[in-house]
Amino acid sequence: MKLLNKFISGFRRSLFLKVFSLSAVVSLVLITAIGSTLYNRLEDGIYKDKIASSISEGRAAIQFAKYRFTIESLNAKPNFSSLAEEIVKSTNVSAAESGREVVLIQTKGLKLRGVPASLTSNFLQPESVPKTFRKATLKSDELTWERGTLSYVNKLELPGLFVGGVLDIPKLGKYEMYMAYDFVAQERSVNLIGRSLWVTGFLLLILILLTASFVLRISVKPIRIAAEIAESITTGDLKSRMTVRGEDETARLGIAFNQMATTLAEQISRLENLSRIQQRFVSDVSHELRTPLTTIRMAADVISGSRATFEPNVARSAELLQSQIEKFEQLLQDLLEVSRFDAEAATLNFTKLDLNVVVKKCIADLAPVAGERGAEINLLTNSERTLIDGDSRRLERIIRNLLNNAIDHSEGGPIDITLAENESAVSLGVRDYGIGIQKQYWNRVFDRFWRADPSRSRERGGTGLGLSIAQEDAILHGGDIKVWGEIGKGANFVLTVPKTAGTPIGSYPLNPSPDAP
């Protein structure tokens, strides 16, 4: 069974094996068909001649015997017995060459006088003559014949033909006479032909398969090499190329393949270059921005520090300067984070942590802000400790972003945070009862700088990147954030992450929709 499976999988994977097996099966069928047809026709021909000659000879012999018995019956004292013996004996002499036997048998129940019940030449057993054939012969006025086996006293058995007739002799009665002809010579020829056909067929098959495998090897080899090289290109070795020899189709395949690989490598390196330049650019820009920003920040701080001595307009300007610098800083930080995600340079710093602690810390940090807007934050959870593998900085940032988003859209309603877990994953839901989101925008909320209503300004500090970063952070953890919302009913964001790093979520402990069970 294992071997069969192995063969089937090998068959599936190898063009060589496929075509080879197919040609093997086809040539086997063809050779067998041609061989057996040839064999049958030759056999037929050989036996037909022999049968025809045997019948005509048998007819003559039986006629002649009839004739002699009839003449004998004209004698006053006919000696049928010695005549019968003479007829049989005459055959004995030439039996070796002619392969011909004579059988004289009395029909059962007739009880002829002066002749033996059965008489055969060369120790042939009279029972050799099939009973049904004897019946048919007795019924028929004509000569009959049938193929059968000649059995001798010494257990020799030869295939052959029986030709039979009834000698209706005056003064004696009906005496059955059979001529038996063996097919030894014919059988030998047929066997010889059969053997030759087998050998020829076998040799032909081997020859065909050898040719096929040779041709296949030549034509499959470049395909196999192309496949191997394609695989090595896929795994990152962009320098692999096929060796091209000659000008045939194989060479054309090689040339085309190599051109394709070269184009591919060029495109990849071009894109890599572009992406490297872009990453480099973002990194440089941020670096270049950070130093002046630091100076601006310190200057604003110093200015702000002596705000009390300013005129009201100037004091307010100093305040605005300060808060806008903070916003700018946040934006710069978020942009950098996004560019890190884009460059796939973001890495996780996994530790075992208690999500309850992280959530409580975030709530404590943001409760004052929420309070300013009349939003009350409630934590709903059954467990004291929710241990998971996670990057505490990123998890904190996710929760902070979701909470900030909820506070922004809560319209003064409460915010419910639900923490739930099952054996494989932890979910954290942040639900507000404010503006809500239309279903068609559920997934767009994670788009960078996306706004449900472009005319609506961001009232409080948000950079427009928070949810997008939160989603990326969740994905880095092997989890995700799902969203539900309805206009006027609020929104629910559910973060789900696996408990153990690198394992799948399995089933979700929480569903964002409040209608779900």
Place this chain on the structure above:
Amino acid sequence: MTSVLVIDDDQDLAEMLGIVLNGVGMEVDLVSRGDEAIEVFKNSQPDLVLLDIMLPGADGIEVCKAIRKQSSRVPIVMLTAKSDTHDIVKGLEAGADDYMVKPFKPSELVARIRTRLRRVGGDIKGNLLIGDLSIDIVEHSVFRNGKEIPLTRLEFDLLVALAKESGRVFTREALLGEVWGYHHSTDTRLVNVHIQRLRSKIEHEPEEPQIILTVRGVGYKAGGSGVKA
């Protein structure tokens, strides 16, 4: 008066740093080139160095190594515009005690400088013994068999923090709070790098530490006796 050496190629930032630090009663020297920094450092003998990593002449890492050759004690705080490059680790390994990522709040900077300059273990009188080391809190020095082992201030602080409660296991976060004055940070690179540096100076075999032991999955503790002598 506390003197701070600011090594930064951005003239405006350096000047602003000067204004802010002057405002809190610190004296400031400015250098804008890496290759001139050592000369100025030797002449001014500051209490603390603020060091930018990207500098013309010689970069911050080289300057940091050169300063450490001159003085084993002076605290060095790196200023960097990149938070995720290995520049930070390289800087810490070169001997910097702490780093600040631009843009930072001036109040943060001042707090950080003060943390680096405060004296630890002020409540302990006399010497601390740990393993075969003797720590003189007042003189700020560490001896083995009467021979002084030169440590930076930060390494000294780290050793004292662990040794004064010998046997207690400190998480990396706790050490960040105790020694660096961070209360929310989880940047454990700071702790890891400095523990390595400290071990290379005080352990007989840094690969098999006897004095500062790693508690797997938790943090570090001081082994041996920590009895006051």
